[in-house]
Amino acid sequence: MLDTARQRDVSSGAPASGRTPSGAKISAVTVGLKMLNFGPLLILAVLVAVFALLTPNFLKPGNLSNILAQTAVIAIVAMGQQLVILTRGIDLSVGANLALATVVGGLVFRATDGSGFMVILAMLLAGTVVGLINGLVFVFGRLPHPFIITLATLSICRGLALQFSINNTTMRGMPDVVLVLGQTSAFGVPNSFYVVLGMALIVLVMTKYMVWGRWTYAVGGNPKAAVEMGVSVKWVLVSTYAFAGLCAGIGAVVLSGRTGASSPLYGTLLELDTIAAVIIGGASFLGGRGHIGHALIGALMIGVIRNALNLLNVGVFYQMIAIGVIIVVAVEADVLRSYLEGRARNQAARAQ
Numbered sequence: 001m002l003d004t005a006r007q008r009d010v011s012s013g014a015p016a017s018g019r020t021p022s023g024a025k026i027s028a029v030t031v032g033l034k035m036l037n038f039g040p041l042l043i044l045a046v047l048v049a050v051f052a053l054l055t056p057n058f059l060k061p062g063n064l065s066n067i068l069a070q071t072a073v074i075a076i077v078a079m080g081q082q083l084v085i086l087t088r089g090i091d092l093s094v095g096a097n098l099a100l101a102t103v104v105g106g107l108v109f110r111a112t113d114g115s116g117f118m119v120i121l122a123m124l125l126a127g128t129v130v131g132l133i134n135g136l137v138f139v140f141g142r143l144p145h146p147f148i149i150t151l152a153t154l155s156i157c158r159g160l161a162l163q164f165s166i167n168n169t170t171m172r173g174m175p176d177v178v179l180v181l182g183q184t185s186a187f188g189v190p191n192s193f194y195v196v197l198g199m200a201l202i203v204l205v206m207t208k209y210m211v212w213g214r215w216t217y218a219v220g221g222n223p224k225a226a227v228e229m230g231v232s233v234k235w236v237l238v239s240t241y242a243f244a245g246l247c248a249g250i251g252a253v254v255l256s257g258r259t260g261a262s263s264p265l266y267g268t269l270l271e272l273d274t275i276a277a278v279i280i281g282g283a284s285f286l287g288g289r290g291h292i293g294h295a296l297i298g299a300l301m302i303g304v305i306r307n308a309l310n311l312l313n314v315g316v317f318y319q320m321i322a323i324g325v326i327i328v329v330a331v332e333a334d335v336l337r338s339y340l341e342g343r344a345r346n347q348a349a350r351a352q
Helices: 002-012 016-037 039-054 061-086 094-111 116-140 146-164 176-183 191-208 211-221 223-228 233-259 270-280 292-311 316-351
Strands: none
Touching: 039 292, 061 094, 061 191, 061 211, 061 233, 061 270, 061 292, 094 116, 094 146, 094 233, 094 270, 116 146, 116 176, 116 233, 176 191, 176 233, 191 211, 191 233, 191 292, 211 223, 211 233, 223 233, 270 292, 270 316, 292 316
16 A cells, blocks of 8 residues: 555655655755855955945056055965864964064074075074974863963063064064065066965865875864874874964065064964954864865955955944954854754755
């Protein structure tokens, strides 16, 4: 009798066991997930279109080049922050780390009669050492969260930068090679943008084509499972913080080149800008999900908003409010994405 009933359902075109509605629900959830995944890029496109209509100067080549130059430092440092957040961590010290690296570079510039190689090396090493300290203390000090050590190094680095800088203020002068990276352009595009592209390519290779990248995603997705798989969780964490410090050092080189100086006041609130860029771009604070495009899209979004609001003569306080609102929207989008993913998994399991 059951077979006869099933044959009647098939012959009449009626859905068997309600599978068609379930399939429709799964398709709707899948579409919603795809929309959320492309959401940041769509928002960036809409912002560009709206600002182009509001101010005719926005799409001029000179202004677009200015946006790329302004967002270069945020984009570079955000790539390191992206990897840290990927492991369920956070680095609050990147701004102060960058400031300290510029001061170290300025001191080396004076001590070596302007050696470009030594200045760049000093800034990169300074940033990497601070990041390495963050990772080692967090992991082997068994701290409950990286918030603690990175907040401490934020204060320490800022204090050291003020102490070491001559007269506790800005020090003028940088080697020509650093100035070329920060101030000049090639083919109408600022050289700092090529630095961003180079860093993005390196991070892409590291995360997509190296074992280290797979380990990083495993640590962020499920640390306990990563340990059971034989992943060296501790050293993966240490390496991500060291790399975030290296990115701060590279950002210091670009910023020093752009300003032609070093200062203990550089990088103020940069940690918030980089975290905002990663989250606005679509990465998850829960770890284990995200890619380099998220950091780049988020950094561009911040740069576009600030540049356009400046052109529209909007006050800096309103710019801060706008960035804050976008962060809230991005976090809520991440929560919604997690909810939809859970529903998609449950409905797919029921449909089987």
